[in-house]
Amino acid sequence: MRLFVYSPLSAPARAYLHQQLPAEVEATFRADLAPEDQFPTFQEADVLLGNPPPTWLAAGPSPLLRFWQIDSAGFERYRHLRLPLPVANMGDFFSWPCAETMVGGLLALYRHLAELAVLQAQKKWVGGAYVRNRAGLLRGKRVVVLGAGAIALALRQQLSGFECPVQLLARTNSAAQLRSKDDLLAALPDTDIVINTLPGSAEGFVSAELLAAMRPGSIYASVGRGNTTDEPALIAALQAGHLGGAVLDVTAVEPLPADNPLWTLPNVLLTQHTGGGQALEDENKVDMLLRNLENLRHDQPLENLVDLSRGY
Numbered sequence: 534m535r536l537f538v539y540s541p542l543s544a545p546a547r548a549y550l551h552q553q554l555p556a557e558v559e560a561t562f563r564a565d566l567a568p569e570d571q572f573p574t575f576q577e578a579d580v581l582l583g584n585p586p587p588t589w590l591a592a593g594p595s596p597l598l599r600f601w602q603i604d605s606a607g608f609e610r611y612r613h614l615r616l617p618l619p620v621a622n623m624g625d626f627f628s629w630p631c632a633e634t635m636v637g638g639l640l641a642l643y644r645h646l647a648e649l650a651v652l653q654a655q656k657k658w659v660g661g662a663y664v665r666n667r668a669g670l671l672r673g674k675r676v677v678v679l680g681a682g683a684i685a686l687a688l689r690q691q692l693s694g695f696e697c698p699v700q701l702l703a704r705t706n707s708a709a710q711l712r713s714k715d716d717l718l719a720a721l722p723d724t725d726i727v728i729n730t731l732p733g734s735a736e737g738f739v740s741a742e743l744l745a746a747m748r749p750g751s752i753y754a755s756v757g758r759g760n761t762t763d764e765p766a767l768i769a770a771l772q773a774g775h776l777g778g779a780v781l782d783v784t785a786v787e788p789l790p791a792d793n794p795l796w797t798l799p800n801v802l803l804t805q806h807t808g809g810g811q812a813l814e815d816e817n818k819v820d821m822l823l824r825n826l827e828n829l830r831h832d833q834p835l836e837n838l839v840d841l842s843r844g845y
Contacts, residue, residue, distance in 0.1 A: 534555075534557055534558045534559070534579045534580065534830075535558075535561065535577060535578045535579050535580070536554070536558055536561070536578065536579070536580045536826075537561055537563070537574060537575045537577075537581050537582070538550070538560055538562045538563060538582045539563045539575070539581065539582060539584065539585045540582050540583035540604045541563075541564060542815045542818075542819070543815045545815075545816065546815030546816050546818070546819055547562065549816050549819055550819045550822075550823075553819070553823050554823070554826075555826070555830070558580075558826065563575075563583070575589060575595075576595040576597075577597060578595070578597065578598060579597055579598065579599050579600075580598075580599060580600050580602070580826065580829070581600070581601045581602065582604060582818075582822050583602075583603075584603055584604060584605060584608070587610055587614065590614050590616065594618065598618055599618060600618060600619055600620075600621075600826075600835070601616070601618065601619070601620045601621070602621050602821065602822045603620065603621065603623065603839070604623060605622060605623060605627075606622055606623050606624070606625075606626065606627050606628075606683075607622075607732055607758065608620075608622055608839065608841065609733030609734050609758065611841050612734065612842060612843075614841050615842065619835050620838065620839055620841055621821075621825055621835055621836060621837045621839060622837050622839050623818065623837065624821075624836065624837035625683035626809075626818075626821065627684070627808070628682075628683035628684045628686070628687045629687050630808060630809050630810060631687070631756045631809050632690075632691050632756075633691065634756060634782055634804055634808035634809075635688060635728055635754050635780060635782070635808070636671075636692065636695075638754060638780030638782075638802045638804060639671055639726060639754060639780060640671055641802055642669075642780060642800070642802060643668065643669040643670060643671050644668055644669075645664045645667065645668055647802055648664070648799075649664065671695045671697070672695045672696055672697070673696050673697060674695070674725040675697070675698050675723060675724050675726070676688075676692055676697050676698065676699045676700070676724070676725065676726045676728065677699075677700050677702060677711065677717065677720055677724045677726070677727050677728070678700070678701050678702065678727075678730060679702050679717075679727065679728065679729045679730060679731050679738070679739070679757070680701065680702065680703060680729070680730035680731050681701040681702070681706035681708045681709045682706075682730060684756060684757075685701050685703075685708075685728075685730045686708065688728060688730070697726075700720060702716070702717055717743065718743070718746050721743065721746040721747050721748065722746065722747075722748050723748065724747065724748060724751060725752065726751060726752045726753075726754065727739075727747060727752070727754070728755070728756070729753070729754065729756070729761060730756055730757045731761045732758060732761075733757075733758035733760055733761065735757075735758075735761045736760045736761060737760070737761065737762075737763055738761050738762075739755075739762040739763060739767070740763050740766065741763055741766035741769075744763070744766050744767060744770045744775070744776070745770070745775070747775070749776075750776070750777040751776060751777055752777050752778045752779065752780070753767065753770075753776055753778075753779045753780075754779065754780040755781050755782060755783055756782040756808045757783065759783040759784045759785040759786070759787065760785060762785070764784065764785045764795075767779065768794050768795065768798070771798050771801060772798070776800075778801065779795075779798075779801045779802070780801075780804070781795065781801065781802070781803055781804070782804045782805070782806055783806055783808075784803075787806055789805075821837075824836060
């Protein structure tokens with residue numbers, strides 16, 4: 534069995550994969566190949582790990598390919614593919630760290646931690662009253678989470694420790710309290726925090742209309758996909774003081790261009806698409822692949838199978 538590893542695994546993760554692979558599985562790493570050899574080698578693989586260009590699969594995969602393990606939770610750019618083989622993603626692997634990043638960012642805004650970190654770097658002591666009189670609390674804030682997937686559920690669980698009432702928005706998920714845009718618009722004037730966990734298929738969902746409906750001084754946070762937010766409208770709402778701040782793990786263009794106003798707005802915290810990061814991340818991706826390889830070899834059900842056409 535031939536495994537093609539498109540993922541840019543760290544050296545320790547590569548060594549770990551080699552140690553754990555069954556003897557009959559031969560791994561080839563894209564990073565070891567010249568650019569002109571990568572696609573032909575992929576076409577000879579039985580199993581794929583990683584997220585190659587959609588064009589590699591657009592015309593249909595090689596007849597040899599039996600299984601594809603995506604190494605991310607999201608896979609919106611592959612929605613147009615129709616493949617006659619099982620495809621799996623990383624499931625809820627990134628949900629808890631993404632949720633912690635959002636909660637940490639919200640705490641940093643309310644408690645002015647980013648501002649204090651800058652003052653510390655400057656060795657500048659401004660006195661307690663400078664921050665104390667402006668500090669807010671996350672405790673008890675009314676939250677709407679856009680989405681009802683694994684990240685949304687992790688957010689709801691974590692925010693329960695701060696006694697935050699949390700409503701989820703999803704059209705069909707039974708865990709959601711809000712089911713439509715009209716439900717959301719009705720809830721926004723009484724909401725302190727909106728957290729976006731939407732997939733890229735919800736392009737432009739957070740529109741100028743929704744941002745305008747948010748309660749003045751409320752906070753917007755996003756750990757979904759950058760294309761789901763009308764970024765110019767968000768910047769305008771922040772510059773006008775309508776919103777109290779934003780925590781953004783994702784942006785419309787990444788890396789964020791140097792001239793983008795989000796860099797310099799004082800009430801914006803950018804976490805630079807690090808939300809899902811965690812120790813031994815690459816090794817844990819390898820573990821997911823290894824479990825599914827074992828299932829594949831023994832005709833057992835595969836973990837975290839997805840429907841590419843539905844986006845989840």
